[in-house]
Structures are given as structure tokens and as C-alpha cells.
Amino acid sequence: MKLSSPTQGISSLLSLQHLTVKVGEKTILHDLSMDFAPGSFHVILGPNGSGKSTLASFLAGHPDYVAATDSQVTFGGQNLLSLSADQRSRAGLFLAFQQPVMVPGLRVLNFLWLTYQRRFSDAATRPQKTIVAFRDYLKTLAVDLDLKPELIDRGLHEGFSGGEKKRLEVLQLMVLQPKLAILDEIDSGLDVDALKLTAAALHRLQNEIGTTILLITHHQQIVRTFKPDQVRVLIQGKLVASGDMNLLEQIEAEGFNSFKTLATEVS
Numbered sequence: 139m140k141l142s143s144p145t146q147g148i149s150s151l152l153s154l155q156h157l158t159v160k161v162g163e164k165t166i167l168h169d170l171s172m173d174f175a176p177g178s179f180h181v182i183l184g185p186n187g188s189g190k191s192t193l194a195s196f197l198a199g200h201p202d203y204v205a206a207t208d209s210q211v212t213f214g215g216q217n218l219l220s221l222s223a224d225q226r227s228r229a230g231l232f233l234a235f236q237q238p239v240m241v242p243g244l245r246v247l248n249f250l251w252l253t254y255q256r257r258f259s260d261a262a263t264r265p266q267k268t269i270v271a272f273r274d275y276l277k278t279l280a281v282d283l284d285l286k287p288e289l290i291d292r293g294l295h296e297g298f299s300g301g302e303k304k305r306l307e308v309l310q311l312m313v314l315q316p317k318l319a320i321l322d323e324i325d326s327g328l329d330v331d332a333l334k335l336t337a338a339a340l341h342r343l344q345n346e347i348g349t350t351i352l353l354i355t356h357h358q359q360i361v362r363t364f365k366p367d368q369v370r371v372l373i374q375g376k377l378v379a380s381g382d383m384n385l386l387e388q389i390e391a392e393g394f395n396s397f398k399t400l401a402t403e404v405s
């Protein structure tokens with residue numbers, strides 16, 4: 139099934155300018171400046187504890203993470219910092235969590251139908267008009283992701299394997315068609331075949347919907363599967379390198395060690 143939606147005519151969907159983020163008194167992210175063009179595919183790589191999940195949670199609007207006063211973040215031309223977490227999600231920002239939450243009483247179908255109706259709030263232009271039609275649509279998407287269609291009728295993440303949870307996150311992405319999809323460690327729990335399926339689904343969103351993808355991981359081995367346009371390295375909350383796939387060769391040859399010195403020099 140073909141996905142369809144207009145892409146945006148702006149040069150930068152998400153723009154971070156001198157972003158410094160604190161939790162209480164502790165500074166976790168230091169002076170980050172990055173631009174994400176609409177429809178581009180980005181990877182942020184870094185060892186554990188470098189602030190990757192903090193960046194993802196901060197962008198999604200987690201209240202514990204606070205930007206310093208001179209930080210600027212725009213999303214689709216709007217000041218992201220003035221939007222609540224709910225407004226961000228309705229504006230098209232989606233975060234797939236590192237650890238998806240299990241909600242046994244809530245059926246996947248009902249959960250997705252609710253989020254779908256919120257995302258596409260105008261019932262007249264919404265492609266799927268009824269929950270019955272929506273269920274059929276979900277089943278088609280599930281087959282494309284090699285996800286058992288009967289999981290749609292189960293409780294959210296209830297009895298799901300690690301790989302099934304991640305595929306459901308991707309299914310949710312296909313349903314919500316966000317402008318920006320942030321995937322935090324989507325690779326954990328996925329085998330090589332599932333990784334390839336996920337990569338194909340993300341490229342489909344990128345190409346058919348114009349979704350900007352931000353994949354966050356500490357595994358440089360998986361990055362080639364996703365063929366990103368841009369690769370950045372985050373260490374100790376600092377952006378220490380930025381480039382294309384060629385940057386991977388340096389990481390593959392030297393690990394993160396060569397960048398650690400840079401993180402100290404930047405500070």
C-alpha cells in the first residue's frame with residue numbers, strides 16, 4: 139500500500155542552535171548546533187552515557203530536561219521550546235522509546251486508533267474513516283513488517299518479544315506518518331533480518347511521506363544497514379564529529395576513543 143502526504147517546503151525541519159540541556163544543576167548536553175533538513179536521514183552515534191537518550195527525551199518534551207536560556211530550537215519554523223509534549227506530538231514529532239511500556243488492558247488496535255485520530259484530527263480528510271477500515275489497514279502494514287497481524291488485537295506490548303515491540307513501534311510510525319521520527323536504540327532486540335525490514339520501512343517513510351529520521355544508537359555496526367545521509371558523534375554531551383558515511387570508517391577503525399580526546403578539548 140502506498141503512503142501519501144505532502145512534504146514541507148522549508149529548508150530545516152528541526153534546528154538546534156547552541157542547545158545546552160540540564161537536569162537540575164547537572165549539564166548533560168553542551169552547546170549543540172545541528173540542522174535536520176526535511177526528508178533526510180540522520181544517525182547520532184555515541185557510547186553509553188553520552189546524552190543520546192537525553193537529547194531524544196528533551197526534544198519530545200520531557201519535563202526533567204531544561205534548556206539553557208540562550209538555546210534555540212525550532213521545529214517546522216516554530217519555537218519548539220514553547221510547545222508542550224502533547225503539542226509536539228500533534229505537530230508531528232514522534233519518539234520511539236528505548237524501552238516501550240507494556241499496557242496490558244489497552245488493545246493495540248484501540249491505542250493506535252486513538253493516536254491516529256489525534257494525529258489526523260480532521261475526520262473529513264482522514265483516509266481511514268472507521269475502526270474496521272483502520273484494522274484492515276493495520277493488517278496490511280503489519281504484513282509488510284513481517285509482524286503477526288493477530289498482535290493488533292492483543293494488549294499493548296503484552297507478551298511481545300523484543301523484536302515484536304520494535305516492529306510495533308515502526309508500525310506506529312507508518313500509521314502516524316510523523317514529520318520527524320526519533321528512534322532511540324531501535325536496533326536492540328532486532329536480528330539482522332528485522333533490522334533490514336526496519337531500515338526498509340524507515341526509507342519508505344522518508345521517500346513516500348518525507349519524514350525526517352533521527353536514529354540514535356551506540357552500535358556503529360548497524361549504521362551501514364540504514365544508509366543515513368548524515369552521521370554525528372556525541373560524546374560526553376558534546377558534538378565531536380559530523381559527516382557522511384565516510385565518518386563510519388574512522389569509528390570502525392578506532393572506536394570512539396579517538397573522539398574522546400576531542401570531547402575533552404571542546405569543553
Ligand code: ADP
Binds near residue numbers: 166185
Ligand atoms: P545515553 O542515552 O547516551 O546512554 P543518557 O542520555 O541516558 O545517555 O545519559 C547521559 C547522562 O545524563 C548520564 O550520565 C545520565 O546519568 C545522565 N542523566 C540522564 N537523565 C538523567 C536524570 N533524569 N537525572 C540525572 N541524570 C541524568
Ligand code: MG
Binds near residue numbers: 323
Ligand atoms: Mg540511551
